[in-house]
Amino acid sequence: xxRIKKSILIxxxxxxxFMGGCWDRIDIEDMGLAVGVGVDYQEYSTKRLTPEFTIQxxxxxxxxxxxxxxxxxxxPFQNLTMDESSLFEAxxxxxxxxxxxxxxxxxxxxxxxxEAAQSINLLQLLxxxxxxxxxxxxxxxxxxxxxxxxxxxxxxxxxxxxxxKLLSITENMETKTAKMPTKLSLGDFSEKMSASSSxxxxxxxxxxxGVQIIGAAVIKGNTQKMIGELNEDETFGINxxxxxxxxxxVTGVDKETDKIISYEIxxxxxxxKPKVNGEAISYTVNINTEGRLAEDWIPNSDAFxxxxxxxxxxxxxxxxxxxxxxxLAKTQKELKVDVAGxxxxxxxxxxxxxxxxxxxxxxxxxxxxxxxxxxxxxxxxQTQGRKMNK
Amino acid sequence: MNxxxxxxTSTQATVALAMTVIGVGIVTLPRVSAEEVQxxxxxxxxxxxxxxxxxxxxxxxxxxxxxxxxxxxxxxxILVGKWAGFIFNLFIIKYFILVGGYQARSMAEVLRAYxxxxxxxxxxxxxxxxxGVYIVISGIYPIVKLLxxxxxxxxxxxxxxxxxSVTNVDLNNxxxxxxxxxxxxxxxxxxxxxxxxxxxxxxxxxxxMQRSQQAMKAAAVGLFIPLFMYILIVIAVVGSLSIDEVxxxxxxxxxxxxxxxxKFLLLERFESFFIILWVITTFxxxxxxxxxxxxxxxxxxxxxxxxxxxxxxxxxYLCAMYPEDINGVFKLGDYIGNLxxxxxxxxxxxxxxxxxxxxxxxxxx
Numbered sequence: 240x241x242r243i244k245k246s247i248l249i250x251x252x253x254x255x256x257f258m259g260g261c262w263d264r265i266d267i268e269d270m271g272l273a274v275g276v277g278v279d280y281q282e283y284s285t286k287r288l289t290p291e292f293t294i295q296x297x298x299x300x301x302x303x304x305x306x307x308x309x310x311x312x313x314x315p316f317q318n319l320t321m322d323e324s325s326l327f328e329a330x331x332x333x334x335x336x337x338x339x340x341x342x343x344x345x346x347x348x349x350x351x352x353x354e355a356a357q358s359i360n361l362l363q364l365l366x367x368x369x370x371x372x373x374x375x376x377x378x379x380x381x382x383x384x385x386x387x388x389x390x391x392x393x394x395x396x397x398x399x400x401x402x403x404k405l406l407s408i409t410e411n412m413e414t415k416t417a418k419m420p421t422k423l424s425l426g427d428f429s430e431k432m433s434a435s436s437s438x439x440x441x442x443x444x445x446x447x448x449g450v451q452i453i454g455a456a457v458i459k460g461n462t463q464k465m466i467g468e469l470n471e472d473e474t475f476g477i478n479x480x481x482x483x484x485x486x487x488x489v490t491g492v493d494k495e496t497d498k499i500i501s502y503e504i505x506x507x508x509x510x511x512k513p514k515v516n517g518e519a520i521s522y523t524v525n526i527n528t529e530g531r532l533a534e535d536w537i538p539n540s541d542a543f544x545x546x547x548x549x550x551x552x553x554x555x556x557x558x559x560x561x562x563x564x565x566x567l568a569k570t571q572k573e574l575k576v577d578v579a580g581x582x583x584x585x586x587x588x589x590x591x592x593x594x595x596x597x598x599x600x601x602x603x604x605x606x607x608x609x610x611x612x613x614x615x616x617x618x619x620x621q622t623q624g625r626k627m628n629k
Numbered sequence: 630m631n632x633x634x635x636x637x638t639s640t641q642a643t644v645a646l647a648m649t650v651i652g653v654g655i656v657t658l659p660r661v662s663a664e665e666v667q668x669x670x671x672x673x674x675x676x677x678x679x680x681x682x683x684x685x686x687x688x689x690x691x692x693x694x695x696x697x698x699x700x701x702x703x704x705x706x707i708l709v710g711k712w713a714g715f716i717f718n719l720f721i722i723k724y725f726i727l728v729g730g731y732q733a734r735s736m737a738e739v740l741r742a743y744x745x746x747x748x749x750x751x752x753x754x755x756x757x758x759x760x761g762v763y764i765v766i767s768g769i770y771p772i773v774k775l776l777x778x779x780x781x782x783x784x785x786x787x788x789x790x791x792x793x794s795v796t797n798v799d800l801n802n803x804x805x806x807x808x809x810x811x812x813x814x815x816x817x818x819x820x821x822x823x824x825x826x827x828x829x830x831x832x833x834x835x836x837x838m839q840r841s842q843q844a845m846k847a848a849a850v851g852l853f854i855p856l857f858m859y860i861l862i863v864i865a866v867v868g869s870l871s872i873d874e875v876x877x878x879x880x881x882x883x884x885x886x887x888x889x890x891x892k893f894l895l896l897e898r899f900e901s902f903f904i905i906l907w908v909i910t911t912f913x914x915x916x917x918x919x920x921x922x923x924x925x926x927x928x929x930x931x932x933x934x935x936x937x938x939x940x941x942x943x944x945x946y947l948c949a950m951y952p953e954d955i956n957g958v959f960k961l962g963d964y965i966g967n968l969x970x971x972x973x974x975x976x977x978x979x980x981x982x983x984x985x986x987x988x989x990x991x992x993x994x
Contacts, residue, residue: 372742430873433873587808
C-alpha cells in the first residue's frame with residue numbers, strides 16, 4: 240500500500256515537469272520591443288490611399304553595451320518600413336524581414352506625418368492602435384512636418400533611441416515651455432474623436448541636426464483630418480485660454496523704453512464663462528497668472544519699487560493679450576475650429592443650449608464674441624532687484 | 630453528509646453575498662449603462678438601482694425568515710404545491726447554471742483578449758471549472774471560508790486601482806449633473822440594477838445562518854459593499870474616459886487600468902494585476918452559483934449532493950461554450966439579467982403574498 244502511494248507521489252512530481260508551462264510563453268529576448276511607430280502617406284499604387292508604416296524597435300544588446308563601454312558603433316534601434324493596405328498587415332509583414340516580430344506592449348510614441356494626417360481620415364488610420372490590446376492608451380501622438388520615418392531616424396546625442404528622445408521632449412510642456420500644446424495620448428485622441436471635438440496635437444519638425452517640438456497641428460473633429468497648424472505664439476495663446484500653460488516664458492516690450500521684460504509663468508488659472516442671449520452666445524475668459532520676473536533690459540529698472548513691478552505686469556499683460564488674440568484669430572476666425580474648450584464650457588454650464596447647438600457648433604462658434612481679461616501678478620523678481628544704484 | 634448541515638456566521642453571509650454580487654459587472658457595467666444613459670449621470674442611476682435592490686433584498690429576507698432553516702428549494706413545494714414548486718425550483722436551478730457558465734465564459738474571453746492569446750478558450754474554461762469543482766464539492770463552509778480570504782484582497786486591490794486612477798479623472802467629464810433632465814437616469818436603472826444581481830443567493834444562504842435574525846443586516850451590508858464599489862468604478866471610468874469614449878470600448882474598466890502610469894511607482898501594466906483580480910471576482914461568483922445549482926438539485930430530488938456537482942460539469946461547460954462569439958456572450962448576459970429580475974423581483978413578492986394569504990386562511994380555520 241505504502242509503495243503504491245509512494246509511486247503515485249513520484250508520478251505526480253515527474254508530471255509537473257511536463258505539465259507546467261504556458262501556451263503563450265514568449266521569452267523576453269525573442270520579443271521585438273517596438274517603442275515608436277511612424278505613419279506616412281504613400282503615393283497610391285491602387286486608387287486607395289495607403290499608409291507607410293515604420294516600426295522602431297530597440298536593440299537591447301547595443302543599449303546595454305553602451306553602459307559597459309563596449310564601444311560598438313551599431314545603432315541601438317532598428318527601423319523597419321513597410322507599406323501595405325492596412326497598418327495591421329504592415330506590422331505582420333515586418334515579421335517577414337525580422338526575426339523578432341514587433342510587440343507593441345511597450346510602445347511609447349506614435350508619429351504621424353503631416354501629409355498623412357491631412358489626407359487620410361485619422362479615425363480610420365488610427366483604428367488599429369485603438370483596437371489592438373497590446374497598445375496602451377498612454378502612447379504619445381505627434382504630428383511631423385517631414386516624413387515620420389525620417390523623424391524617427393534622427394538620433395539624439397543624449398538619448399540614443401529617437402522615439403524615447405521625442406517622449407522626453409514632449410514632457411517639457413509641463414515644466415518648461417508652453418510653445419507646444421499639452422501632450423496628447425492615444426486615449427485622449429480617441430476621447431476627443433468620440434466627442435467629435437477639434438483639438439491640437441504637438442508638432443515635431445527637423446531642427447538643425449536634431450528635432451524640435453514646437454507649435455501645433457489642428458485636427459478638426461468633424462472631418463477627422465488635420466486642417467491647419469498653429470505657430471508657437473498662437474499655440475501659447477491657446478494654452479493660456481485652456482489653462483494648460485503652467486510654465487513658460489512671456490516676453491513683453493516696455494512701451495516707454497521699448498526694451499524687453501521677460502516673465503516666467505509659475506501658475507496660471509483660466510475660467511471660461513459662457514453667456515447666452517437668445518441665439519447669440521458670448522464668452523468671458525478670465526486669466527489669472529502668478530509668476531516671476533526673469534529678465535528685463537530696461538536701464539534703471541528697480542524691482543524694489545512697487546511702481547516698476549506694476550508697470551511690468553501691465554506690459555506683460557499686453558503681450559499675453561496679443562498671444563491669445565493671435566491664437567483665437569487663427570483658430571476661431573481663420574480655421575473655424577474650437578480647440579480651446581469653449582464648447583465644453585457651454586456643455587457644462589448650459590447643457591440645454593448645448594444640446595441645441597451641438598451638431599453645428601463649429602459653424603456657430605466663429606460668430607461668438609469673446610472677451611479676454613488678463614491679470615498678471617509678479618510675485619518675485621529673484622536674486623537681483625536693480626542693475627545699478629542710482 | 631450532503632453539504633447542508635454546516636452553519637455560517639452572519640459575517641460570512643455578508644461576505645458571501647458581496648462576493649457573489651461582484652463579478653462580471655466590474656468590466657462591463659460602465660459600457661452597458663453608458664449606452665443606455667448617454668450622459669455622465671450613471672452614478673445617480675446606480676444609487677437608485679441600489680435602492681431598488683435593497684427593497685428586493687428586504688422581500689427576499691422576509692420570505693426566507695418565515696421558513697427557518699429551509700432553502701427556497703425546500704419551502705417552495707410547501708408553499709405553492711408539489712408540482713408548481715418543482716417547476717419553480719428547476720427554473721431557479723437553470724438560472725444558477727446559466728450564471729455559472731456566463732461567469733466562466735466572460736472570464737475566459739477577457740483572458741483570451743488580454744493575456745492568453747494562443748491558449749484555447751476551452752482549456753481555460755475546463756481548468757476554471759475543475760478548480761471550481763474542487764471547492765464546491767466540499768460544501769458551504771469551505772466555500773465561505775475561501776471567500777473570506779479573497780474578500781479583503783479584492784476589496785483592497787480594487788480600491789488601490791481606483792486610487793491610482795484618480796489622477797486621470799477629469800471632473801469635467803462628470804459634469805453637468807442632470808444636464809439633460811432625469812430621463813437618462815431612468816433609462817440607466819435597468820442595466821445598473823442588473824449588475825447588482827446576486828441577492829438571490831440569500832434565498833439559500835439564510836437557511837444556513839446561525840442567527841437568521843441578523844439576515845436583514847447581513848443583506849444590507851453585503852449589498853452596500855458592491856454598490857459602493859460599483860459607484861466608485863463608474864465614477865472613475867466615466868470621469869477619466871468621458872461618456873462618449875466609454876460607449877466605444879469593449880471593456881472600459883480594463884482600459885482605465887491600462888492607462889494608469891505611475892512613474893514614481895516604477896510600475897506600469899497594472900492590467901496584469903487587475904486581470905488576476907478579475908479572475909478571482911468571477912471565480913467567487915462562479916463557485917457560489919455552481920454550489921447553489923448542485924445544492925438545489927440535491928434538495929429537489931432528495932438525493933446525495935456530490936454526484937450532482939460532478940453531474941453539472943458538462944452542463945456548465947455547455948452553457949459557457951454556448952455563445953458563439955463575444956456578442957453572443959453579451960447577449961447571454963442580457964438574457965440572464967431578465968431572468969434575474971424574475972427571480973429576485975417577482976418570485977419573492979409572489980411567494981410572500983401566497984404565504985400571507987395562507988396564514989390568514991389558517992388563522993380563520
